[in-house]
Amino acid sequence: MLFALAVLFGVYQLFQTKDIFSLVILGAQVIALVLTFITVKQIKFAGGLVFGLTLVMSIIYGFVKNDIRISKRVLILFSAGWVLFIYLVPVFHRNDLRILGLAMIIPIGAYIVLLAKDLKSYRNELGFLTIILIAGLSQFIESLEIFDIIRLPFT
Numbered sequence: 001m002l003f004a005l006a007v008l009f010g011v012y013q014l015f016q017t018k019d020i021f022s023l024v025i026l027g028a029q030v031i032a033l034v035l036t037f038i039t040v041k042q043i044k045f046a047g048g049l050v051f052g053l054t055l056v057m058s059i060i061y062g063f064v065k066n067d068i069r070i071s072k073r074v075l076i077l078f079s080a081g082w083v084l085f086i087y088l089v090p091v092f093h094r095n096d097l098r099i100l101g102l103a104m105i106i107p108i109g110a111y112i113v114l115l116a117k118d119l120k121s122y123r124n125e126l127g128f129l130t131i132i133l134i135a136g137l138s139q140f141i142e143s144l145e146i147f148d149i150i151r152l153p154f155t
Contacts, residue, residue: 006134007033013127021061026127028054033131048087051135055084058128069121071114076125079107079132086139101143104136 010030017023028050035047058080062073082104089097111133115122122129 002134002138003033003036006131010127010131013130017124017127019124021057021065022124022128025054025057025061026131028057029128029131052084052087054128055080055087055132058132059084061125068125072122072125075107075110075114076129079111079129079136082107083132083136083139086136099143101139104133104140104143108133108137108140 007030010026010033014023014026014030017026032047032050032054035050036044038044038047058076062068062076062080065073068076086101086104089100111129115126119126
């Protein structure tokens with residue numbers, strides 16, 4: 001459900017974003033999330049790979065974009081880097097590190113605070129950053145469930 005809302009928000013943001021690099025990242029994220037909704041295992045896997053590539057592209061964006069403030073740069077780099085790390089943990093068969101998903105509360109909180117202070121300056125990054133943080137929120141919730149901190153009724 002969260003990712004369906006993320007796709008809808010991403011499609012809306014595609015028409016609001018003016019920066020080409022942000023537009024490419026956001027478009028690839030929307031495609032990746034749509035692919036993950038398809039039940040064919042190989043297509044779902046391809047969607048996961050494309051989403052991972054968008055995380056790498058977001059990290060590159062955070063490093064190479066010159067006209068962004070340090071707070072925005074740190075938020076992009078930390079959020080995308082941490083979500084990428086959490087997604088790679090199972091690849092290396094280190095499920096004991098899944099508890100690190102609880103740390104996603106830090107960039108989620110920073111995202112809320114920074115947007116509340118200055119929403120207009122995040123116009124170009126709002127779409128892809130929101131999708132990244134929704135992925136982080138899902139990892140946070142999954143970490144809570146894995147370690148029996150909470151048990152959601154709809155999972």
